[in-house]
Amino acid sequence: MSDNPYDVLGVSKTASADEIKKAYRKIAKESHPDLHPGDGTAEARFKAAGAAFELLKDPEKRARFDRGEIDASGQERPQERQFYRDFAEQPNNPYRQGPRYEGFGDEADIFAEFLRRQRGHPGEGYQEYSFRARGADAQYALEVPFLEAANGGSMRITLPGGGNLEVKIPKGVADGTTLRLRGKGGPGHGGGAPGDAYVTLSIKPHPIFTRDGDDIVITLPITLYEAVLGAKVEAPTIAGPVKVTVPKGASSGQVLRLRGRGVARAGRPAGDQRIELQVVMPKEVDAELSSFMEGWSQTHAYDPRKDWRAKA
Structure with missing residues (x-):
């Protein structure tokens, strides 16, 4: 696999910022490790795309790479x-x-x-000078569980040479965000400052929660009798379970809203949690339920598709 970031993303050197972002998102979606468990090739392509996007999305880094001042990993070339x-x-x-x-x-x-x-010998009459240079920047990719991304937290990256790098996960961080850890890159030379570490985050999908901006969205299954009679049922949120009221006569697709139960990013009001109800029938419809519904339908017939047909 080429380490040229343009080749990695499959774009030309003249590609626009939007074209680069679109190419990265396509590869990240197709090669995400969660979709290809145990596939080392897909994981390598996912990580390579993240590193390439990190370099090319920064106009200054991209220009320096194009001029040959830094390599594909963002490290300084000899000058x-x-x-x-x-x-x-x-x-x-x-x-x-x-x-x-x-x-x-x-x-x-x-x-x-x-x-x-x-490199001459002392005493030859020449003054000694030392070369001082900033350390190389380091690039990392980190998969973050959905709830840690929503609520914030702390994770560690195991470094190739041993040791760990602690990464603080900001509350409400979005997928594809790159964090800059100052001074956590390669060591400087001749007393120069260390480089920085750039950590690109990918958010692991959750089996229940999805995110829409700062809102959290779930689908909540309810029984037939809860839909007909109404009920108080338990629903999960990113901060823990809460009780919600299912109104009488609830239908599948009906949405309940919990104000302020979504993602709370720094400096912004918290989003909401939207709960879409899904009426689930029993696995087996017994004779008693069938008999009741037959009698009820004869005296309470209604047409739920009347308005729907009028829109066609």
Whole structure:
């Protein structure tokens, strides 16, 4: 698999930000580990797409990659000539002035000479200089359980070389969000600052809850007699179970709303929880129920499709 982020996402180098996002979401949906358990190829493609999207969605990083300043993982590429230019501007650079290096021709040769003298023996009359550089950034992908994403929490990433990286999950974080952990990347060189860690989150689907913006949506099964007579039943929420009232004569598809029981992101009011009722018939319709409904239908006939047909 190519490590070029454009190849990974299957887009051209001139692709727009929307085209890049669309390509990433398509791959993430098709290759999500939850849809392909135990499939190492799908998992690798999912992670590669996340890393590629993280680089290309940032205009500055994308431009630096296109210029060859960083590689596909976001790490700095060797820039010998640029280093020489930066060094040459220092006022205490012993090579900045003097006939020995004037008209040398190729600045790369000058840089090589500088490195050679850096490795020279003490006492030769040359001042020692150290190379200082910021550490490389690190890219990680983290799958977050639905409830941890909704309520916030803390998770750990096991690093390749051992040890752990703690990741604070903000309350209400959305799928595809990338968190920046300052100073948690590669170590700096020569006293330079460490790089940052970028963690792209994928939210694991939940068997009951789905998310619509800041609202939480569930389908709640109810019995035939609860629908007819009304009842108080228990319903799950992301903060724990609550009692809800099913009104008399409830129908499948009817929606109950619990205000403020949805996702509460920082600085925003909490969303709601929407409960769609689903009337579930008993597994077996016995003679007693059949006899009752036959008698009831003869005196209480109604047509639930009348208004529906009028719309056709």
